[in-house]
Amino acid sequence: MAVAVSTSYEFGYDENDQVFTLAGSMRPKDVSEIDACLDALRACARQASGMFYVNVRRLLQSNNVAFNGLASVLMQVCRERPDVNVTITMSSVVGWTPRKFNALRRKIPRIDVVEYDKDFYPGQSFVEDSSFVSVLRKQTTMTWRHEKHILLRHGMGEGMKIADICCGIGDFALLLFREFNPTYVVALDHAKASLDYARKMAREFNVTGVEYVYGDAAEMLLPNGEFDFVTCRHSLQVFDRPERILSELFRICKPGGRVYVSNEKNSHCLGEPRADSIQWTYNEVAKLWKYFNMDIEIGPKSRRLLLDAGFEDIRMESFMVTNLDGDPEEFADVVRTWKDMFADSMAKERGDDDAFIRKFKKGFDDHIFAALHPKGYAGWPIWVASGRRPL
Amino acid sequence: MTDFQMDSLPDDGFRPLLEFDLDTTVLNDQWVYCDFMSSFVANMVSHNRADPFMFSNLLSATLNELFETVYRTRKEAGQFRFRMLRKGSVDRITMVVPCGRDEQQFYLKTVEEIRDPGASDKYLELLFSDDELDRRIGLFELAISYKAQMSAVALEDKAVCLTVDLVIEQGAD
């Protein structure tokens, strides 16, 4: 299994944000072996003012010797500095942490313990909602027709070790598995409902070569330089800082391997007839996402993002999913699910009034109308880009 | 030399996953083996769980506590035996630790203590203790935090066999 095995740990302090970070694996025989770390923690906490954070999101392991040492220092800090509020940020991905740190909070209620991944990302609750499953499934059916050919131009081949990050319901990973005969596929996402669905599908199709892993794309627990091909589709757009995800994709990619991303620019969705209403609505979609700090317009920015992340040999192209690709009803279905998600959940959450929501929905209805119209045309453009991690 | 056959232990339909022996002299002076063995075993037996990463992380944490407990046991010369079995979502770990009567008593008594009504409080007291860490902490942690079922049996006066049943992932098949 591709999991980082770490027998050492690191610590560091970010003075700006007053965050003390611990990462790796701490399993000392005697607490004196981690004195340097505990002393640093104590010293940083002593000079902190207001909030003091301890980040254990990547502390993969800690034995009781180390935990007891950390807890003692934190309890001491709380005694000495009643004016400082200690917050421990942990990740639900690292299973042992909630067990122990919640026990610490029960002991010292002044210590706050938060699972940071929950409200860390804007719009997290929308994209982790299980109703999102049906949108994703239909989208993949339609994009795959194009991408299975496109992937070849971006370096995909047989027998590779592949990671699909933000895999959603895992259907793309299954398709890759069948089409390209990889040696191994790991597919990671942060939505448990989607992963459950993915595993169910894999069982149904009798696929055992895809491993579905719960994780946080911004801080993955996958090893460095492991994968020949790393994909991340329609997902940079759900993060407010896509460069953080890209640096993680870069890290897990083998030197010489490639990272492949696909992204949208929703304001470029189009249709005839009723082009104006459609155009208006998708411009509003872009603004709506922006309100939630997400960028659904990222598509054409992919090249810059890949270059800034350190990739070379960037290849980029775009394609248009249309009502003519297959059954136009499929296209209409996808737009229906967008309408539900964007108009009914997101716009309502933003507090939009009924008049706006009515007009907003009208554009989706017109897009559906265009898709199903005997002489109509409806499109959803997508940009794919890939880059090589330098050797 | 103690050499107990684990095959003679009843396995109640459990399927063997992995097994090894280690000379206690090696274990006595290599602390890092606790970490190596727990990481290795956890990775080996996690691949077909629903969430392999989460499973392996938790299994490694629990195994490490067990190995550290064994490390801190005064062992007699002989073979330390480790065996892991699985039935559905239950993972069974059996360990035979060659040791004298005192150390047998440590295991037998601790396994009794973790069944006491006050065991939860005792666990927290050990976990946050200001003194040097009590070596019962590992077994308490498995019982309280991981709800492991445990039993210990003295094998003559030469060894102790500890059996730990763990459910890390509910609903795993």
Ligand SMILES: C[S@@+](CC[C@H](N)C(=O)[O-])C[C@H]1O[C@@H](n2cnc3c(N)ncnc32)[C@H](O)[C@@H]1O
């Ligand atoms: C728009 S969907 C794309 C899914 C899939 N790649 C596809 O094309 O169908 C975005 C995905 O990112 C996942 N996601 C959001 N935040 C995440 C995080 N911090 N770590 C991993 N995945 C995350 C969501 O759960 C969701 O499945």
